[in-house]
């Protein structure tokens with residue numbers, strides 16, 4: 049068996065991460081998630097499955113929720129990337145983060161950044177009732193909460209009565 | 211006691227949340243150390259094979275790769291001790307020696323500068339395995355002439371515990387017998403965070419960061435296995451993304467990664483990927499209960515007898531491999547007055563991933579069997595399914611009640627919770643029938659079940675730790691802030707918040723003056739960790755004793771400073787005051803300053819310092835079952851009644867959860883929001899196990915569920931709205947009366963949903979539901995062919 053050549057091909061990329069310009073030379077196969085976590089040390093983005101199912105790794109790329117485990121770092125070249133660190137105010141919490149806290153929308157908190165980023169990238173008007181909120185959240189897995197607190201938090205943050 | 215306002219039962223924000231919400235938490239995978247390398251494991255692709263050889267192949271062509279390291283290199287490593295003299299010795303070794311017994315077993319490890327390269331290197335290893343006949347089912351494992359997993363053993367039985375109780379057998383004379391074979395399928399905890407281990411050896415000391423539920427046990431095990439004393443080892447638990455029991459095992463990687471750090475002199479990190487997790491983190495359940503009941507004509511159960519057979523997989527899981535099966539037979543009668551039982555167990559080794567702990571720990575299996583049997587007896591006798599439970603349930607007049615399994619039920623609301631659940635469920639069924647009534651192909655049904663859960667169990671003979679205690683130390687700093695350190699550790703349930711509240715309660719300090727330290731063997735007293743719904747119970751017990759000791763001293767100091775008598779001092783709102791004269795008051799800061807810095811201000815005979823330590827061992831726990839399996843193995847017992855309301859599509863067999871109702875009693879509730887969260891989260895996991903989750907193997911023992919594409923976890927649209935009704939029967943012997951809520955929710959959904967599906971299909975001539983998961987094809991198979 050011949051060794052797989054180490055795909056050492058590296059590419060220079062430039063992107064804006066949480067409002068800051070980042071220039072790096074990255075290995076062409078490196079995942080966006082790993083660039084964020086290991087090189088930029090933005091460890092709020094979590095990896096729960098690395099095959100696009102759990103949603104823990106969700107970040108915004110040019111404002112759209114994206115699974116950073118399914119995207120190569122080089123694909124984000126020239127993009128704006130936002131992580132959970134980027135939506136957290138300097139002091140305190142955002143209204144959605146506060147709603148999660150008020151409604152016990154997290155236990156271990158491992159899935160939480162992914163939920164917050166999914167929510168940060170959508171228009172509340174597109175999800176007018178509980179059923180559509182649940183459908184929106186169905187792409188993010190949580191093993192602790194049974195989703196009750198998360199749904200409650202979203203309904204409250206978006207001013208919906210249940 | 212003073213009449214000051216209490217923190218107990220108040221809904222307060224969790225202290226953990228801010229860091230978790232902002233991305234500021236630190237999980238194992240977030241740890242990066244200077245000079246760190248990353249490890250990847252070569253895992254057996256075969257369920258059963260002899261290891262002929264492991265060669266580097268082309269692996270070292272990968273830049274920066276080291277290895278492979280195998281069991282043969284671990285000459286300074288000792289196998290895990292075999293503690294239980296009743297079970298066959300396994301001698302677990304971190305990397306496979308000579309043979310592999312499940313697909314996913316670690317054979318070799320490679321190290322490189324990052325995980326990409328370490329995995330590349332693993333792919334290029336030259337590993338020669340000689341396949342052996344796989345043993346895939348318990349029947350095959352028990353058949354005469356079956357291939358042996360452990361060639362030194364005479365058969366594939368890890369532990370057998372036959373029980374033949376003549377008192378139980380006598381009850382069957384002349385009575386109706388109802389029997390069934392009930393199977394809870396193989397599924398497991400699947401926390402969203404996989405496991406992770408990071409290790410560093412510096413200046414003669416090993417530091418290990420591990421996502422474990424029991425750091426002190428991990429340290430003790432590490433010193434058994436590695437040539438290091440316990441004081442050369444520090445185990446730190448970072449933030450943990452869910453444990454659910456599967457992180458309460460001591461895994462091979464927890465020895466291998468530290469061993470590599472010693473060997474290489476560099477920090478080493480290993481983060482499990484999801485595929486590895488589904489192959490190498492413990493599986494659970496996979497238990498068949500053959501159960502027979504002797505029943506009076508009026509529906510009263512007189513005895514149960516039978517056998518629990520668990521497909522344990524390879525027996526390489528410490529500490530909790532077969533313990534859940536024992537817990538199952540310890541809970542087989544549930545909250546029912548069934549005077550006699552005779553239920554044995556057999557734990558059988560097969561070539562699958564080893565089974566171990568998962569939330570519920572045998573009780574879901576037991577509850578599924580006894581509740582299914584109740585339904586069957588009711589149907590047979592023409593008594594309502596609720597009515598038969600009413601006739602068998604323990605009532606207040608029976609308490610304390612010793613079950614035929616030896617459990618001493620000290621308190622509870624068994625009948626009250628049940629009746630309330632029945633009432634609410636009837637209303638909800640009516641509602642849903644009205645909503646869905648038009649479609650003749652969609653039928654609505656419900657089922658109500660009951661259970662008790664032994665909490666704070668003994669750490670049991672299987673582990674070598676004959677105990678159930680835990681520990682706490684409390685210290686007040688000169689500025690009046692308190693530091694509480696405990697032997698339990700959290701995996702995301704909110705223990706930090708719980709202990710903050712209880713410390714504020716016990717010392718009369720404010721919550722924001724309390725700092726909780728846990729999950730660090732250098733900074734906390736020895737303890738057994740967090741599992742078995744024990745942490746609230748034992749940590750609060752130890753905290754109560756330690757803080758009473760500290761408060762007594764603080765009171766003497768305050769009395770001296772205020773020139774009052776110690777009996778008149780009370781502590782609240784961060785101060786110690788003379789009862790009845792609000793002006794006469796000193797702050798904790800003044801007291802702690804006297805104790806720590808200005809000892810000239812101390813009364814005569816009072817030593818410097820303001821610190822107290824205590825342990826708490828719950829009373830009344832027994833550690834070893836008698837010959838009939840009877841043992842009071844837990845500190846106290848929670849109870850609950852669950853009801854599922856479902857709809858079933860008779861065309862597709864699809865079961866939809868409409869609503870779930872829980873009446874839950876875990877004694878004193880410290881934080882209602884956290885308790886509700888535990889219950890709801892547990893029910894959600896239970897629904898997953900009841901309807902969706904299954905770890906499949908093919909007929910040759912090859913695992914088929916190795917990603918989230920083929921192991922389906924419930925999402926937000928599959929979990930229904932829940933009603934949680936709280937009952938509070940404090941545990942009489944426990945400080946604060948709190949019992950523990952971690953596991954309870956998961957126990958009820960299997961039998962409740964099975965009963966609801968049968969109810970929905972009643973009149974259609976369906977066969978009995980005898981196993982989980984209740985998938986659509988399974989439901990269809992129960993319907994008579996048209």
Ligand code: FES
Pocket residue numbers: 094095096097098099100101102103104105106115116117118
């Ligand atoms: S880690 Fe990206 S979806 Fe799970």
Ligand code: FES
Pocket residue numbers: 153154155156157158159160189190191192193402451452702
């Ligand atoms: S809070 Fe633990 S996985 Fe969602």
